[in-house]
Amino acid sequence: MKKILKWTGFIILSLIAGVTIIAASRQNVKYTAPYPAIKASTDEAVIARGKHLVFSIAHCADCHSTANADSLIQSGLDVPLSGGRLFALPIANIYTKNITPDKETGIGKYTDAEIARALRYGVHPDGTVMYDFMPFHNVCDEDMTAVISYLRTQKPVRNKVPPHSLNVAGKMIKAFMISPVGPSESIPQKVRPDTTALYGRYLVNSLGNCSGCHSKHDMKGAIVGEAFAGGSPMKKAENLPAYTPPNLTTDSSSRIFEWTRDMFIKRFRMGNIKNSEMPWNSFKRMTDDELTAIYKYLKTLKAAKTATAA
Ligand code: HEC
Numbered sequence: 001m002k003k004i005l006k007w008t009g010f011i012i013l014s015l016i017a018g019v020t021i022i023a024a025s026r027q028n029v030k031y032t033a034p035y036p037a038i039k040a041s042t043d044e045a046v047i048a049r050g051k052h053l054v055f056s057i058a059h060c061a062d063c064h065s066t067a068n069a070d071s072l073i074q075s076g077l078d079v080p081l082s083g084g085r086l087f088a089l090p091i092a093n094i095y096t097k098n099i100t101p102d103k104e105t106g107i108g109k110y111t112d113a114e115i116a117r118a119l120r121y122g123v124h125p126d127g128t129v130m131y132d133f134m135p136f137h138n139v140c141d142e143d144m145t146a147v148i149s150y151l152r153t154q155k156p157v158r159n160k161v162p163p164h165s166l167n168v169a170g171k172m173i174k175a176f177m178i179s180p181v182g183p184s185e186s187i188p189q190k191v192r193p194d195t196t197a198l199y200g201r202y203l204v205n206s207l208g209n210c211s212g213c214h215s216k217h218d219m220k221g222a223i224v225g226e227a228f229a230g231g232s233p234m235k236k237a238e239n240l241p242a243y244t245p246p247n248l249t250t251d252s253s254s255r256i257f258e259w260t261r262d263m264f265i266k267r268f269r270m271g272n273i274k275n276s277e278m279p280w281n282s283f284k285r286m287t288d289d290e291l292t293a294i295y296k297y298l299k300t301l302k303a304a305k306t307a308t309a310a
């Protein structure tokens, strides 16, 4: 009996050691993905389009600046995208990158195609996997060009962001469960901005990531239940209350069930009145046409009852 116990113990220990070694060796697995044929432009209209996307629907500033930049975003200022915001997850501390053109600490050392590949295919310039925080995999070529063109015009800011730190569970998940996320549909050359639900769908799903918060997700990030049927409670900072992203579908339990288009636009113009995690201060910079398109798209969603608390 004792012998069996001894051997079982030995086998279990060896297995754990084996898995740990494999997990360690898989932390920097290199992936391949195509380089999109994207080239930054110096055309003023293209740069202006990029800047508008960056500071409104795509809310880059909300993540790629530190939390106290929020009041600056609120007052309409263009904060530097010098990174450093911490996402303290149970399995890892993830820091957003410096995406100003600084050559040492920012994206100055990357080519346009490398940046476009990171955003579209979820592969860092060095080939390692990107954690899927950003929803831009299906952004059309023209808007990808516009965003990168704007990034190139920023003043370089030297800001060395700390490297991510993962605990044991985080390393296991990275080693065995996370792989690059790429486009889910074919990428159009251009998506024409208008006030249709179709354009709203593009803004919501390819740029705004509304469903990222307004849906429930499993550990791998896949949606549980219906998309937009309400998310999980979240707080912007430790000392602030948690709010649950409400149902945005056409069900009678939807927060916007009775909202008219005008009420919807008015709510966005008010900004972050509750100091919630929703990037209202970026979103409020959207035009009436953009908000109309989003409203129309949400009104095409299948009715789904609000998901029960996770
Ligand atoms: C919800 C938060 C969030 C938003 C919004 C966001 N980012 Fe990110 N971004 C991150 C995080 C977190 C990382 C680090 C991911 C990693 O290292 O795996 C990152 C990484 C990047 C990288 C890779 C940089 C490098 O050095 O490898 C680029 C480029 C980038 N973001 C650009 C953008 C742009 C442009 C926008 C807006 C169009 C944007 N991000 C919006 C969170 C965000």
Ligand code: HEC
Binding pocket: 204, 208, 209, 210, 211, 212, 213, 214, 234, 243, 244, 245, 246, 248, 255, 256, 267, 274, 275, 276, 277, 278, 279, 283, 294
């Ligand atoms: C980072 C998470 C996050 C993202 C991204 C996000 N939301 Fe929210 N949203 C929330 C939270 C949390 C609340 C509840 C607290 C509040 O009202 O500010 C909320 C509330 C709302 C409300 C109800 C506001 C009210 O006054 O009752 C609407 C409408 C809404 N979101 C629409 C959207 C749309 C449209 C998008 C995409 C363009 C979006 N949200 C993206 C987190 C998010």
